[in-house]
Amino acid sequence: xxxxxxxxxxxxxxxxxxxxxxxxxxxxxxxxxxxxxxxxxxxxxxxxxxxxxxxxxxxxxxxxxxxxxxxxxxxxxxxxxxxxxxxxxxxxxxxxxxxxxxxxxxxxxxxxxxxxxxxxxxxxxxxxxxxxxxxxxxxxxxxxxxxxxxxxxxxxxxxxxxxxxxxxxxxxxxxxxxxxxxxxxxxxxxxxxxxxxxxxxxxxxxxxxxxxxxxxxxxxxxxxxxxxxxxxxxxxxxxxxxxxxxxxxxxxxxxxxxxxxxxxxxxxxxxxxxxxxxxxxxxxxxxxxxxxxxxxxxxxxxxxxxxxxxxxxxxxxxxxxxxxxxxxxxxxxxxxxxxxxxxxxxxxxxxxxxxxxxxxxxxxxxxxxxxxxxxxxxxxxxxxxxxxxxxxxxxxxxxxxxxxxxxxxxxxxxxxxxxxxxxxxxxxxxxxxxxxxxxxxxxxxxxxxxxxxxxxxxxxxxxxxxxxxxxxxxxxxxxxxxxxxxxxxxxxxxxxxxxxxxxxxxxxxxxxxxxxxxxxxxxxxxxxxxxxxxxxxxxxxxxxxxxxxxxxxxxxxxxxxxxxxxxxxxxxxxxxx
Amino acid sequence: xxxxxxxxxxxxxxxxxxxxxxxxxxxxxxxxxxxxxxxxxxxxxxxxxxxxxxxxxxxxxxxxxxxxxxxxxxxxxxxxxxxxxxxxxxxxxxxxxxxxxxxxxxxxxxxxxxxxxxxxxxxxxxxxxxxxxxxxxxxxxxxxxxxxxxxxxxxxxxxxxxxxxxxxxxxxxx
Numbered sequence: 001x002x003x004x005x006x007x008x009x010x011x012x013x014x015x016x017x018x019x020x021x022x023x024x025x026x027x028x029x030x031x032x033x034x035x036x037x038x039x040x041x042x043x044x045x046x047x048x049x050x051x052x053x054x055x056x057x058x059x060x061x062x063x064x065x066x067x068x069x070x071x072x073x074x075x076x077x078x079x080x081x082x083x084x085x086x087x088x089x090x091x092x093x094x095x096x097x098x099x100x101x102x103x104x105x106x107x108x109x110x111x112x113x114x115x116x117x118x119x120x121x122x123x124x125x126x127x128x129x130x131x132x133x134x135x136x137x138x139x140x141x142x143x144x145x146x147x148x149x150x151x152x153x154x155x156x157x158x159x160x161x162x163x164x165x166x167x168x169x170x171x172x173x174x175x176x177x178x179x180x181x182x183x184x185x186x187x188x189x190x191x192x193x194x195x196x197x198x199x200x201x202x203x204x205x206x207x208x209x210x211x212x213x214x215x216x217x218x219x220x221x222x223x224x225x226x227x228x229x230x231x232x233x234x235x236x237x238x239x240x241x242x243x244x245x246x247x248x249x250x251x252x253x254x255x256x257x258x259x260x261x262x263x264x265x266x267x268x269x270x271x272x273x274x275x276x277x278x279x280x281x282x283x284x285x286x287x288x289x290x291x292x293x294x295x296x297x298x299x300x301x302x303x304x305x306x307x308x309x310x311x312x313x314x315x316x317x318x319x320x321x322x323x324x325x326x327x328x329x330x331x332x333x334x335x336x337x338x339x340x341x342x343x344x345x346x347x348x349x350x351x352x353x354x355x356x357x358x359x360x361x362x363x364x365x366x367x368x369x370x371x372x373x374x375x376x377x378x379x380x381x382x383x384x385x386x387x388x389x390x391x392x393x394x395x396x397x398x399x400x401x402x403x404x405x406x407x408x409x410x411x412x413x414x415x416x417x418x419x420x421x422x423x424x425x426x427x428x429x430x431x432x433x434x435x436x437x438x439x440x441x442x443x444x445x446x447x448x449x450x451x452x453x454x455x456x457x458x459x460x461x462x463x464x465x466x467x468x469x470x471x472x473x474x475x476x477x478x479x480x481x482x483x484x485x486x487x488x489x490x491x492x493x494x495x496x497x498x499x500x501x502x503x504x505x506x507x508x509x510x511x512x513x514x515x516x517x518x519x520x521x522x523x524x525x526x527x528x529x530x531x532x533x534x535x536x537x538x539x540x541x542x543x544x545x546x547x548x549x550x551x552x553x554x555x556x557x558x559x560x561x562x563x564x565x566x567x568x569x570x571x572x573x574x575x576x577x
Numbered sequence: 578x579x580x581x582x583x584x585x586x587x588x589x590x591x592x593x594x595x596x597x598x599x600x601x602x603x604x605x606x607x608x609x610x611x612x613x614x615x616x617x618x619x620x621x622x623x624x625x626x627x628x629x630x631x632x633x634x635x636x637x638x639x640x641x642x643x644x645x646x647x648x649x650x651x652x653x654x655x656x657x658x659x660x661x662x663x664x665x666x667x668x669x670x671x672x673x674x675x676x677x678x679x680x681x682x683x684x685x686x687x688x689x690x691x692x693x694x695x696x697x698x699x700x701x702x703x704x705x706x707x708x709x710x711x712x713x714x715x716x717x718x719x720x721x722x723x724x725x726x727x728x729x730x731x732x733x734x735x736x737x738x739x740x741x742x743x744x745x746x747x748x749x750x751x
Binding site: 002003005135136139140143144145146147164195196197198199320321322324325326 | 593594601639642643645
């Protein structure tokens with residue numbers, strides 16, 4: 001019995017003569033519509049690099065400065081394009097350096113295919129030079145992985161890899177190819193994979209469940225939508241907007257749902273979660289129907305599960321059956337692709353406005369504005385705040401930029417205050433919280449959206465974890481805008497130390513180098529500012545630049561991010577100070 | 578929530594590395610696998626994992642969801658002991674002298690419904706199939722006389738209710 005469904009398409013290039021496994025990899029990539037990959041060469045992957053050299057007019061390879069950078073760049077590319085990002089590395093340390101990016105892509109459902117070289121088949125298990133069991137190492141953090149030891153297996157495995165990476169709930173796939181399989185020749189032909197019998201990426205929508213959901217929504221007095229990245233991955237932005245507007249439901253986003261809906265939409269009430277907005281968090285425990293769409297009730301969103309939305313009926317829309325009842329029990333579970341299920345739901349929804357309920361959010365916003373937002377965005381103190389930098393970028397870019405943030409205080413500030421008109425505009429490491437993500441991810445984001453402004457917002461800590469990717473930016477003349485919000489601390493950890501460890505700042509003070517000189521070393525236009533009077537003009541200058549630009553903003557050293565739900569506390573216990 | 582014994586049945590493609598992928602799901606949650614058996618199933622080229630865990634129903638549901646999510650897993654189920662017919666097998670290697678010198682050994686063999694698989698000059702081997710407690714009981718009875726070697730298999734189980742796999746596979750081929 002066949003376990004794969006395959007399909008030849010017109011676009012599939014068929015090569016009739018015998019070719020090497022390495023050349024076959026190139027043809028597979030081209031057949032999958034790949035024209036840009038990231039990677040780093042080494043011994044066990046050299047046959048593939050030799051072919052990349054020959055095919056450079058068709059397939060661009062970007063040499064990053066570290067394999068981790070290749071994965072984050074592939075992720076950034078995938079997140080803004082919706083296409084599969086591709087990263088290539090050699091065996092051993094090359095392969096292990098991919099792991100952080102793979103784990104990040106796994107937890108943030110990013111489609112990515114990683115190809116690693118491996119020692120020749122006859123050397124497997126012999127502790128050969130640069131041999132490592134990358135299949136064993138990557139298993140817990142990949143959606144699927146596979147080792148190829150024969151050239152003839154390459155087309156089928158790569159077809160399956162791309163199909164699995166992009167279908168259903170997307171994720172990273174790793175294909176490990178031994179050196180002999182890259183060198184040996186075989187008769188190449190390519191068929192796209194269109195199905196794997198043990199894998200059901202798109203659960204069939206259950207009409208009864210959708211009707212139940214519609215009944216609950218129509219009867220609700222205080223309905224509340226929380227949407228996540230599932231809306232973006234399912235391309236259901238229009239459907240979400242239609243639902244919100246038709247039923248008049250206030251909607252809030254998880255960090256990865258950000259930009260699925262215009263941040264200025266009157267029914268978009270902000271962010272849920274640990275550093276989310278006051279209203280959405282507090283009112284989670286007052287709504288009567290909670291409609292979760294393409295989100296997974298992460299602990300940073302829910303706080304203490306025992307006190308999370310206990311009063312509400314929960315409707316959970318998700319494509320992944322394993323997410324249903326994983327953290328929060330659903331009263332109604334609607335499995336399926338968000339676009340498909342919301343399309344089925346919409347005709348069943350009655351028009352409504354829920355004005356007084358919406359006013360509750362507005363009242364809470366006023367409190368948050370007075371106590372936090374005002375001081376963050378329009379500070380009266382001397383030192384610059386992170387939020388006013390984000391606000392200047394909002395103004396100067398007209399809410400049209402792609403914002404790539406790293407991890408920490410600046411990330412929370414960026415996600416709280418950045419404004420977006422367009423979907424797929426917020427690129428950040430949400431689930432894994434990978435410091436060092438932003439600089440390489442911004443390279444991939446820019447290459448995936450050359451017509452758009454890409455601004456990386458990075459802290460002084462995370463910046464130094466992948467700072468070497470400035471070399472990639474320099475070599476490829478990638479016009480990304482890099483903003484380092486420098487508070488000379490590992491700010492988020494320092495904030496926790498201040499609040500929960502009696503200000504014992506253990507290893508969170510950073511003595512930093514001259515970042516401007518480093519950028520200059522890579523011939524990247526750069527500037528440092530520390531005063532408010534220079535902010536507006538500098539941001540304008542940065543965005544006006546046709547080339548890469550590095551801006552260091554010296555900000556207040558010991559600012560804290562509020563609101564905050566302390567770890568393990570209830571969403572009702574959100575603190576304003 | 579109360580902890581119980583659960584038997585997890587996993588139908589899967591026969592592929593390299595899947596055992597590692599499945600056991601990793603237990604590892605990640607710090608849950609010990611009490612017993613594991615992998616064999617062919619009633620369907621050609623489809624493997625069956627039988628995994629026994631002692632945990633809460635919430636956890637076992639979560640685990641089965643994650644197991645089923647693995648690409649090469651066709652379907653996974655969990656059942657309580659009451660919902661399954663299950664057995665384990667054990668082999669006991671005992672010194673042959675005991676068979677002749679110790680009268681009680683023969684009683685143990687008879688009472689436990691075990692079989693003598695082989696007898697040689699130095700040792701004989703007893704096979705016992707049954708529930709875990711029955712095998713444990715026999716082990717305790719033989720122990721005072723000296724057991725040269727002992728091994729017990731993983732649990733194998735069939736369920737009283739149907740596990741619909743064939744129809745799932747047919748669906749794919751339509």
